[in-house]
Amino acid sequence: MPLGIYIHIPYCASKCRYCDFDSVTDFAGRQEYVRVLKSEIRRYADKGISADSLFFGGGTPSVMEAELLAELAECCREVFGLKGEITTEANPDSADFRWLKTLADAGFTRVSFGAQSAVEEELRALGRRHNAAAVQEAMAAAGEAGFCHRNLDVMVGIPFQNAESLDQTLTTFAGLGPDHISAYLLKIEEGTPFYRERMERFCPGEEETAALYLQTVETLRESGFEQYEISNFAKPGGECRHNLKYWRCEEYLGFGPSAHSFYQGKRFYHPRGVQQYLDTDGCMFLDEGPGGDAEERLMLALRLSEGADLSDLPENQYRSILTRARKYQKAGMVQIQGARIHLTPEGFLVSNGILADLLLEL
Ligand code: SF4
Known part of the structure; x- marks a missing residue:
């Protein structure tokens, strides 16, 4: 791709x-x-x-x-x-x-x-x-x-x-x-x-x-x-x-100081500072470890209004997320449509807390 x-x-x-x-x-x-x-x-x-x-x-x-x-x-x-x-x-x-x-x-x-x-x-x-x-x-x-x-x-x-x-x-x-x-x-x-x-x-x-x-x-x-x-x-x-x-967890390459990349399953970035970038001829990278696992994909997808499709998750994880999502649904912060969930604008306002809770067991 x-x-x-x-x-x-x-x-x-x-x-x-x-x-x-x-x-x-x-x-x-x-x-x-x-x-x-x-x-x-x-x-x-x-x-x-x-x-x-x-x-x-x-x-x-x-x-x-x-x-x-x-x-x-x-x-x-x-x-x-x-x-x-x-x-x-x-x-x-x-x-x-x-x-x-x-x-x-x-x-x-x-x-x-x-x-x-x-x-x-x-x-x-x-x-x-x-x-x-x-x-x-x-x-x-x-x-x-x-x-x-x-x-x-x-x-x-x-x-x-x-x-x-x-x-x-x-x-x-x-x-x-x-x-x-x-x-x-x-x-x-x-x-x-x-x-x-x-x-x-x-x-x-x-x-x-x-x-x-x-x-x-x-x-x-x-x-x-x-x-x-x-x-x-x-x-x-x-x-x-x-x-x-x-947000769809697709690959990208970043060039220049502080630019981040996600390529071949790895996340890495250049440190801040243009002078250091010049001094090292753009060759210094810091490793952020592997990327693109199920938890990260869901966290990123739930930033989008289209939300996340849970149907590829193992049954126990799918059930756990849906159960937790229902209390936010009642508060008008999450919508659930079949296997797809997404946050509403009210949910976006407190998205960090909701995501931490929804993804607790992943
Ligand atoms: S200092 Fe530069 S990068 Fe920062 S907000 Fe202003 S214009 Fe944007």
């Missing part, structure tokens, strides 16, 4: 105040970085591997010249016979028409903007570089450049957000014509400015954030976006095929 390719771009124009992703603001070494990435990709040549999705994430791919990203995509075509979806993440302030057009002409099919909010006060608190008008301009430029698949990221539970401001963000963004919206709950990570400055004081509380999440599901549904994963919503045909591979 063709696999997915992920390429990490570890550069950003500046650091957002909540972010602990692996990225640095000095990108003078990007040409050298692309050279090492290509040499790592070429190590898979002649292994008979094919790929049908490529995803550039970060960091901020749009701080790189479009030509460099196009070169990397071409390298993946040579090595993996890449055909299909090519996505790049981008920030609204650094993706202009020329950049987008160059990528659309190079066969990129999908762009995902880190938009986060349409409310200026919220964007400022997050430390984002763009304003709401820049999201509108970037979306229009992407449409004109030829991208029919466009995603906007939204953050829920952020400083100063309430039901009214979230509604403003969701209705504004839905009106810009994306076919996909991702909505992530803010998690304040240790070591970030948000953590040090105790920014949770300005964030909605736990119950209010849960209500904002359910509001997001409902508002997006009314705007024609079906929820297909805990944090992802799409119009028909707009689902991100690359990300579906993760």
Whole structure:
């Protein structure tokens, strides 16, 4: 089966105040970085591997010249016979028409903007570089450049957000014509400015954030976006095929610092840090052990609205999961249809606890 390719771009124009992703603001070494990435990709040549999705994430791919990203995509075509979806993440302030057009002409099919909010006060608190008008301009430029698949990221539970401001963000963004919206709950990570400055004081509380999440599901549904994963919503045909591979436990290879891979039953990843990646010529990996067992498959499948089919499990495990699932079904958090179970939006909110309980005896 063709696999997915992920390429990490570890550069950003500046650091957002909540972010602990692996990225640095000095990108003078990007040409050298692309050279090492290509040499790592070429190590898979002649292994008979094919790929049908490529995803550039970060960091901020749009701080790189479009030509460099196009070169990397071409390298993946040579090595993996890449055909299909090519996505790049981008920030609204650094993706202009020329950049987008160059990528659309190079066969990129999908762009995902880190938009986060349409409310200026919220964007400022997050430390984002763009304003709401820049999201509108970037979306229009992407449409004109030829991208029919466009995603906007939204953050829920952020400083100063309430039901009214979230509604403003969701209705504004839905009106810009994306076919996909991702909505992530803010998690304040240790070591970030948000953590040090105790920014949770300005964030909605736990119950209010849960209500904002359910509001997001409902508002997006009314705007024609079906929820297909805990944090992802799409119009028909707009689902991100690359990300579906993760949740369906299909294989993928990740290139660049902090990029994870699942290949031939093994999970492994590059450690964080672009300098170390360069110093080791992209050859240092950390082993995460075997992947793809029944428990992992179920955990990943239950992130999806389509849920998991239990019919392949041994009878005792199947019965145990169904028995445990019934109490969540009564609480409106799980639905059971024959041998298939899936979580509802209320269940997604507490999915860690439900999954730990359901899979206790696997
Ligand atoms: S643009 Fe994205 S990766 Fe870069 S600092 Fe902001 S949140 Fe982090």
